[in-house]
Every structure is written in C-alpha cells, then in structure tokens.
Amino acid sequence: MTYHVLVPDNVHASAVDVLKAAGDALAYTARGQITRDELLAEVANADALVIRSAHKIDKPVLDAAQNLKVIARAGVGVDNVDLVAATEKGVIVMNTPDGNTVSTAEHTLGLMLALARHIPQSHISMNEGKWDRKSYGGIELRGKTLGLVGFGRIGRAVAKRALAFDMTVVTYDPYISAEQAAAAGAAQVTLDELFAQSDFISLHALLTDETRDLVNKETIAKMKPGVRIVDAARGALINEADLAEGLRSGQIAGAALDVYAQEPPDPNNPLIHLPNVVHTPHLAASTEDAQIVVAVEAAQLVVDALLTGNYKNVVNPAALGK
Template identity: 50%
Template sequence: MAPKVLVSDKLSETAVQIFRDRGVEVDYLPDLGKDKDKFLEVIGQYDGLAIRSATKVSDKVLAAATNLKVIGRAGIGVDNVDIPAASKRGVIVMNTPFGNSVTTAEHAIAMMFAVARQLPEASASTHEGKWEKNRFMGVELFNKTLGVIGAGNIGSIVCDRALGLHMKVAAYDPFLSDERAKQMGVAKVELDELLARADFITLHVPLTDKTRNILSREAIAKTKKGVRIINCARGGLVDEAALAEALQSGQVAGAAFDVFEVEPATASPLFHLPNVVVTPHLGASTTEAQENVALQVAEQMSDYLLTGAVQNALNMPSVTAEEAAVMGPWLKLADHLGAFAGQMTDEPIKAINVLYDGTVAAMNLQALNCAAIAGIMKAQNPDVNLVSAPVIARERGIQISTTRQEKSGVFDGYIKLTVVTDKRDRSIAGTVFSDGKPRFIQIKGINIDAEIGAHMLYTTNDDVPGIIGTLGQTMGEAGVNIANFTLGRSGVGKDAIALLYLDEEPAPAVIKALESTGKFTQVRPLNFNVA
C-alpha cells in the first residue's frame, strides 16, 4: 500500500507532483492547517505531513496522528512543531536548512543598498511628484567597512557579496577560525572592534540567550558615529528602543530591518523614523527559494517513506533501523559530550577529535560523530541538526578526526571527545552502563562517575577543604535541590572538579554568589537534552 502524505500549507505544485511521481499518494489541502478541528479530524489517516509555517503541530495533533511517520518543514524554522513530542511518538521531523541561504543573504545586501541611498523614502517622494533631488544624499558602499556578526552559512555569503562590491569586511563569530577567515578574505575581529570600525553592521546569527540584544544600548553606544545597521536574521538581536534613540540622536545614521522582536510587527519604535527601511520578514521570500525548499522537502519525505533514507532530520541521525536499536544510548552520550564541550568553549574551535574505544568503535561512527558535532554547535546555534552540523563545521574550517581503538580499560566501550582551540585542548569522556544510561567518566583527565541530568553545574577549584560545604550551603540557601553530586581531583592539593546534577536551573544570582566566594576558578551552569 502506497504511503499517504498530507500537504496542509501552500506548497509548490511541482513539489506536490514529486510525491505523485515517486508513487506517494498525496492530498493537497493548503488551507487545512488553519482549520484546527478539521485538521485534527483527518491527520490520523496520513503517514507524512508536509508543512510551512501556518500549520501548528502540537502534542495534541501528534496524539491524533496515529499513523504519522514523518513531518517535513519546507524551510528552516520549526517553531510550529513540538519536536520533543514528535520524538517521543517516533515521528521524524525534517527541515530544509540551506534552501533559503542565498535569498536571505541577497535581501540583506538589498537592504544595505536601500538604507545607504534612502531608496524607499526617495521613491515615495517621487511618486508624490516632489522631485526632492537635494534632500536624499546617500553614501557609497565602495571602500566602506561592513561588520558581519555571524559568519556561518548566510553570513559567509553576505561577506562574499560585500567583497564583490569592494567593501572591507570585518567578521565577528565565536566559531570563526583564523584559517577560515583568511580563506573567506575577511578580518576576524572581536565584537567591540567590529562596533568601532564598521560603517555598516549586518547580523546573521540565531536568537539564543547569548545573542539576544547582542546590539544592546551599551553596544550601540560603542558603534562608529553614523553607522547603518541591517537585521535580516532574527528579531530580538537588537534592542529596538535603544536603536530608535540612537537614530534620533544621530549616533546611528540609518537602519534596515526585516525582522522584529514581536511579529507580526504592527508597531515598533523603529516605525516612522527617517531613513529606516522596514520589510515584513521577506528574507526567504523569492520564487526560487520557495520552490527550492518545497522540492527539497518533497524529495526528502519521499525518500524516507519509500526507502527509509533520512536526510536533514532534526530529531534522529542517518542510521538504519537495526543500528538505531543498539546505538540509541551511544548517540545520546555523543550529544551530551558535545553539549558539555560546546557550552564550555567560548573561543573559536580549530579541531574536534573523537576517540572510540571498545565495543562502540565497531558502530556507525559517522552518525556518532554527527551527534557529537551537533552537540557542540547547538551551544551557539540551536537550529543545527545532525545533518547540518558537519557541513557548518567544514564551512568554519574545523578539522574533524576520528580514532578507533580496541578495549583499553575497565569499560567495555567509551567515547572521548577533545575540542582544540588556540588557547587549550578540552577533553571529556563518557560511557553507557548496562542500564542504558550515559555517564560522564572523565573531565580534563580527572576520573569521575557522573549521572547526566537536564540541569547541571560544573565547577573547578584547588583541592582544598570547604568546597562541598560552600556548594551545598549556596544551593540550599537558593532553594535549589541537588539530585547528585560528583567530585574528582588530579591529586591531593591539585586541580579538583565538581559536577552537580540539579533539579532546576540555577539562577544567575546563584552563580554570582559562588564566584564571589573566591574559592572557584570556574563556575559554569550546563543544560542537557535528556528527553
């Protein structure tokens, strides 16, 4: 019996035809996603669901989708899909992470031109028959410095286009290596230097806790007077109220925004200000991009439903069904090791080395590598998945090496992950016990046995008395319960570490309280996806 797919949002007719040509039965009902009751009523009939952003796939929908095997999102954002719920129900969630890259990069360049030459205002004035030639004095892009915040997939395309315009390009990206910057032909700088040097600033980073308001009031104050700011990435990266004030004071000469903190944006501090260009989140809105992502998602879903091949999955690796049964806990361990290293690393990564020992060395190491790399990358970019992570690592010039070895210790198998930067090598190892639960067994050469929880706290200190008491008392006073407490040291009086498994995430005030004691060389809260 042929698999059956529902297309519940507007998708290219060509994409719908791909399903039919591949032998997949398809119902094209582009408005059904907006009718929640009808959608719930029929979703149980389908093996696959192809969507854009209008259809909301909640846990309630997934509970009704008793036959659903795969959800395909034509585009990158999956905010409208409950991925943890899908994972629990065995539903694969796919997206098309690179289909919109060129289009979004071109929109940023177009917005830069528009704000440099005040094109929208000049066009509106001319339409009114005013012919105000002397009013609209623009600036050239030639020989100006473009500051690019985020030099990943889209940001690197913007850099390339800007260099073609004979602009000077300075890029800030925690994952940008010296080698990759040289290859791209850009100057790698810290954020403060970029702010001071740039005539134009464009943002190309995801919205995370680290990047929210990356252009804050304080950051905007550090910019070169007369800078122009372009944001075609995510709303919330720029403090819109602070930017509005800077535009009015003349610190910032212009801004071009395609995204806003609240969308749909019916009001913003930026609206109605002179030399501010605004568009309604059009970054991916070209005929080519919409066609590309639609065709890609149709091919990916057809491949999975007909052959079992998995591409661009957000919640599973590219492994066979037989491998998945054995590798599941090890894939989770690889992700946890990567998440630890990623959250602990603030400087550009030059290399990632993965050692597989014993039984795990005979498994599908490509999938395990993908899980480890994705764990690292997700600390900076939550949109990264098991498929896109190695691509992003290669784009950033990160060298990946893998070593297999026969059983060499007390464990039947273990994975050791080492992240190399200009400043240090950071290593962490883990294994899977007979209960199927991953454990951390070594951090920077210090042996431990740590259960992994959603919220953890990692500290380093000299091996002196009073550390356990300080940690326990501080957590107790803050009302944070410690589920598990692991200690390790390199030797008497030498380096020591503690890893606390907590029932909840510690507030910033708790971290500051521990740091203020002067007893710790490092205090770092960590989060892990243990679902």
C-alpha cells in the same frame, strides 16, 4: 502501506509533483494554507508534514499527530517547530538549508543599498510629486566595513557579494575558525570588535537563548556611531524597543528589516513609522527560484525518509534513535 503527507502551508506546487511521482506509496493533502483548527484536525492522520513558516508546530499539534514521523521545513529556520516535543515523540525534523541562500544574500545586499541610498524614501517622495535631491544624499558601500554576525551559508554568500562592492568584511561566529573566515575573504573578530569596527552590521545567526535580543541597549552602546543594521534572519535577534531608541538618538543611522519578533508586526511597533528604517515583509527567501528549490528539496526529504529510511539535514538527531 500508503503514507499520508500533509502540506498545511503555501508551498510551491513543485513539491506536489515530487510527492505525486512517488506513486501509490504516498497520499497527500496540499490545498494551500489552512487554519490552525484545520491543522489540528487533519494532522491526526499525517505521517509527514511539509511546512514553511506560517504554522507553529507546537506541542498541541504534535500531541494531535498520533502517526507523525517526519517534518520537512521548506526553508532554513525551524524556530516554529517545538524541537524538544518533537524529539520526545520521535518525530524527525529536517530542513533545506541550501535553497534560500542566494535569494537571502541578494535581498540582504538590496536592503543595504536601499538603506545607504534612501531608495524607498526617495521613491515615496517622487510619488508625492516632489523633486527633492537634497534630503536623500547617501553613502557608498565602497570602503565601508561590513560586520556579519553568523558566517554560515548565507553569511558567506553575503560576504562574497560585499567584497565585490569593495567592502571590508569582518565576522563573528564561534563555530568557525579564523582560517575558514579568511578563506571566504573575512577577518574573524570578537563580537565587541565587530560592533566597534562595523559601518554596517548584518545579522545571520540562528535564534537561540544566547542570540535572542543580541541587539539591545547595551550592545548598541558598543557600536560605532552612525552604524546601519540589517536583519534578514530572525526578528527576535533584535530588541525592537532598544533599536528604536538607538535610531531616534542617532547612535544608529538606519536599519533595514525583513523580519520582526512578531509577524506581522503590531501596528504600534516602535520601528514601523521611523523615517530611517527600511521595511520588507519577510521577503528574503520569496523568490520563485528559491521557493521551487526548497519545495522540491523538502518533498524529497519526506519521500526518502518514509520510503527508504534515509534522513538528511536532520536538526534534532536525538530523535533518530527513538
């Protein structure tokens, strides 16, 4: 039997090398990012999908995928996959949680530094022919408190790098113990304590019903005045209108954002033109190093699942019994 693997996104070519190495047991279609209509048509013959974040694998796609057995996400977040519908159909969804860790952690520190030292704004000023040293005085990271909301792989990698900058690190994560936090150099606190203590807050939580709009008008009021907020996790963790209000009022000194509730953001998004916001277009995992790692891992997950029945990094384990 030959299984068919569809790669509807721009996944690194190294994924194809892994699929090709499986020989005649696998056929694949991987011509780069395709349209939604093309996906709906071509998924009908697919036994597996290797995806990034461009496509929503929702119920209509899953209904069209009569032969689909597995989905491998080249990356961590699977909020673009309808896990309930996938589980109901017995489609096993897997991710690659390790591959993006270093790239995302480094990008987070880059955003913090850009925010603290006004690097993008001063670059623009120089490009405009100005020599303005007075408008862009910054702050050091040394001696500041960094609050990490979520202390998984990426949160811990950020903590390790922040400690090298002589920052104090506190974290809120209901799924780890105080001992686990301490082993990574962080103090475990409540969410309200984190808001009150932190000079910088960096978000690393998964997007769930409980974490959606985690940063909102009420929680912003609990934060230390002049706090700086960084988000390289999921845009919907932040209520963007409330964040904009906090930035305009001065309660929040600045924000650095790599992700948005809608991507690309609407031109009328209230955060886009604020002078105290640093923006990047969802680049945290976009290093060649990370893309090779997650592409290879995702393709190997598919090969192992289809050819040997071995599953790893399953995010909807209830589907395994169907």
